[in-house]
Structures are given as C-alpha cells and as structure tokens.
Amino acid sequence: MVAAKKPIKILLASPRGFCAGVERAIQIVERALELYGRPVYVRHEIVHNRFVVETLETKGAIFVEELDQVPDERPVVFSAHGVPKSVPAEADSRKLLYLDATCPLVSKVHREAERHFDSGRTIILIGHAGHPEVVGTMGQLPAGAVLLVEDVGQVAMLAVPDPLNLAYATQTTLSVDDTVAIVAALRRRFPAIRGPKMEDICYATTNRQAAVKAIAPRCDALVVVGAPNSSNSRRLVEVAANNGCARSRLIQRASDMDWAWLDGARCLGITAGASAPETLVDELIAACRERYELEIEEVRMAEESVVFKLPRALVA
Template sequence: MTDASISRRPLQVRLATPRGFCAGVDRAIQIVERALEKYGAPVYVRHEIVHNRHVVDRLRNLGAVFVEELDECPTDRPVVFSAHGVPKSVPAEAERRALFYLDATCPLVSKVHVEAERNFSAGRQIVLIGHAGHPEVEGTMGQLPEGAVTLIETPEDAERFEPREASNLAYVTQTTLSLDDTAEIIGVLKRRFPGLPDPHKEDICYATTNRQEAVKRVAEQCDLVLVIGSPNSSNSVRLVEVARRAGARMAQLVDDASVVDWGWFDGVQTVGITAGASAPEPLIEALVAAIAERFDTDVVEDSGARETVTFKLPRVLSES
C-alpha cells in the first residue's frame, strides 16, 4: 500500500506515560558524557553503556570506545562499567591493572547484588530469576562464587529445580523482567517451597513496573502498539510482550521511525506508542511526526505515574 492511499486518514495516537529514559539510564549516560568532558577522548566503556543503538552511536561519535572486555582497554585511559552491572572479577581485574574506572551500574541493580550477597552470607542457596546471557544476569551471578546462584528462566525451570535444602532458599530477580511472567515463576517456587522469603524490596525496578503498567493501559484501547527500543533491550522486548497480552491486535518493536512498516496501519484506528527505558525522547517525537505526515492525528497523552527519582553521579565527576 502506498503512502498516498492512507494519506490523512484520521488516526488516534495514544502516548504511554511514563516512557523512555529512566534515572539509571540517565545517570549512566551522564557518567560517560562527563568523563569525556573531564578527561577527553577516548573514554572506554565495557559493554554498551545502555542497550540502545542510537545512544551508543551518539556517545561513540563523542569519543567513547565500546569494548567487551578489559583487556581491550589501555591502562592510561578511563573505563566505564555499563549500567547493567559487572561480575566482581571485573573491578578486581581493573584494580590489578591499575585502571581508572567509573562504575555506572544502576543503583537498583546494585541493590539486587547486595540482596544476593546478604542471603549468601546467611547461608542460603540463591535463585536468580532472569534471562541467560543478559549482562545484568551475568553481573549478578558474578557477585558470588561459581555455583552459588541457580538461574531460573521459566515456570518449567521452577518446577524442575531441586535445591540442596528446600527450607534454606532465597530469590532475587533481574530488574527488567515481565511483572506477570516473574509472578508466575515466583508462584511456582512458593507453591513448591512455602517458606521462600521475598526480597526486602521488589527487585523489578520502578521504571520497568511503571512502563509495563502504562503500556497495559494503552494497549487495551489500541489496535497497534509501537515500542521504541533496540532488540537487545530486555525491558523494551518485555513491553512488546505486555502490549500483546493486554489486548493490542499487534505490537512491534522498532529502533526508530525509519523501520516502521506502514502496512501495519491497515485497518488501525488507534495506535499506542511507548519506549523502553534506554530509548531517548527524540526518537518518540520523530515517530509521532512521521505518523502525522501520513495521517490526520489526534495525539492523546496517557496519565500515568510521575517519576521523580534521580541518582547521584560519582563524586570524582562532580569535582572540579
């Protein structure tokens, strides 16, 4: 179908609120930007600072060099650890090599690390609910000795899990999971192990929770939901899944407006738009503008939770 054939047809656009950057992502990006300002380029970053192609490309253009391991970093330049957190072996290696490093781990991920260590110190076997291979999961598992943490990804994993001592368990979760999927897994574990204690505070972060609740509200009223985010962004992929379950006829993950298939809009009267926690607001604005070029749009802002959380930067970056 050509753009002309759908020109100016009425279309309601519903914007989920909150959407886009969270406090942890904002802090991580600022750490790289401030490091570049203070120390000059290049600044090395272990792993993508956050999972968004546009953010990474912009920082690369400013002088950030993204690497996967510390052995790719010279000893005379700063290195930043990503927002997802790192195993304890990484700062230990940095100190061994006398690297100057800045830790951009989201404080809410660090909270999960502390919770896992506290339970391990109390002699409990740790269950981590999360996705294998995700850097946050690797970072959390890497806080403790090998074999101390058992990863559970699905309800089936939870059914098969055989602990060393059923009465001496604790669980933590990845911060960017689906609320509903995680609740299902925890439900299985609690049915099998009734004494399983909850973390002191919910591990799935406020931003993940707020964005999933917002997309649920929007998806119930939409034929199509577009989620702006990169494919390796866990929280963005979860938003697509949540939108589909909440009733949207179709939900798609898009890096930006340029990859939208306008055929998706066939028969669509209402489209919802949200963005993962690592997607910048200009991408949302560009998508709304691209839709407005093709349709007679009525843009409605959802009334969702107001986020006022901020996290401090490392002191060394605020010193003159």
C-alpha cells in the same frame, strides 16, 4: 488534487523512555569525557540502545567487549547493567581508572544476594540467561551459589542443596506478570524461601508496563521504540500483546516502521523502553504526521521524580 490524509489517533503511554538509571549512566560517560578527555572506554553498551551508543561515540567514547581492549592509561566505564566482581578485580590489578555506571537498583539486587549468601542461603535468580544484568548478578558470588530460573516450568526442575535455606532475587527488567507467576511457583514448592524486602523489578519497568496495560485495550496497533537486545523493551511488546493489542511490535527508529502493517488501524499506541531517548518517539510521531491526520492523547499512569547521584569521582 492531493488526497486527504487518513485520520489516526495516537495514544502516547506515559511514563515511557529514559529511567533514572539510564540517565545516570549516560551522564557518567559524558562527564568522564569532560574530565579526562577523549577517548573514554566503555565495557559493553552503556545501555541497550544503538542511537545512544552512536551519539556517545561521536563525543569520544569507545565501546569494547572486554578490559583487555582498554589501554592502561585511559579510563573505562562499566555499563548500567552491572558486571561480575571479576571485572573490577581485573581493573584493580591493572591499576585502571574505572567508573561504575551500574544502576543503583541493580546494585541493590547484588547486595541482597550477598547478604543471603553470607547467611548460608542458595539464591534463585529469576531472569534471562545471558543477559548482562544476569551475568553481573550471578558473578557477585562463587559458582553454584546462584541458580537461574527463566520460567515457571523450570521451577519444578530445580535441584537445591537445602530447601529450607533459599532466597530469590529477580532481574530488574522482567515482565511483572511473568515474575509474579514464577515467584508463586517458587513459594508453592519451597514455602520457606525468602524474598526481597521490596520487589526487585524496578519502578521504571513497572510504570512503563502499567502504562502499556492502560492503553493496549484501546489500540488497534502498538509500537515500542527500543532495541532488540533491550529486555525491558521486549517485555513491553509482550505486555501489549497479552493485554488486548495483539498487533504490537518493537522498532529501533521511525525508519524501521512498516507502514503497511498499520493499514486499517484507527488507534496507534506508542511507548518507549527505558533506554530509548524521547527524541526517537518524537521522530516516530513526526513520521506518522507525514502520513496521517493525527489526534494525540497522552495517557499518564505515574509521575517519576527519581534521580540517582553520580559517582563521587565525577562530582566537582
């Protein structure tokens, strides 16, 4: 006699998964392959998700770390995270055909930083050292023009040339709550500091964190589908842990799931980072269905209708 499956309720956070910037970046690579044929080179992962990268590789994309790996005669795409100005400058010097897949919301941060610099201000960037988006933003301006702050404790250690001529910007994929605390610390120490006209943290990051906050108190365990090098995915795990679900973790695929970890859980939360496709969520739910009797409730916190245009060079 087959043992009855144990019941488990799944709370499915919404919005989750792909944002408009990620969808645009993937479309840029796919459209470039259609127009220019195989291969199309991509500098760094187009977005932080191995499934996406491997899918594009099967279509003819070749991912490289730097431009010196790109042949002169082939097009290259810059990733959604943005690049320092030195990268397109190098491409121009080699007369490479390049397509910039930088998320428009990241580009907005770049332009804000440039405007503050032109006004004589030092920019304080709130973000994670070494993240491609931070490297790209800091690389828009001369060395020393942007100071990086990763947490509240570093605010007290900042040495600035002129406390009256400062502005701040933020990486787009940060924890909303952490960023609020760092901005408050900056304003306490530097009352004259200028901020962005609109919050730099992107709509998708904000919405996905809000959805996790809504379900976390009801969950015994919560899984974020995403890559370990995805900042927004890692922040979702932290948000869950800080809002009532200490048993939270990040997995890339259903095959990575530790089912023993779920023992005793009666309610499982599921979400996905902004660079994780919905097919990976479906895969995880199917794996859960093999083991449990499922009840699924989708908790929707916002509707998203943002669409970003492709570069003109790719529009027929």
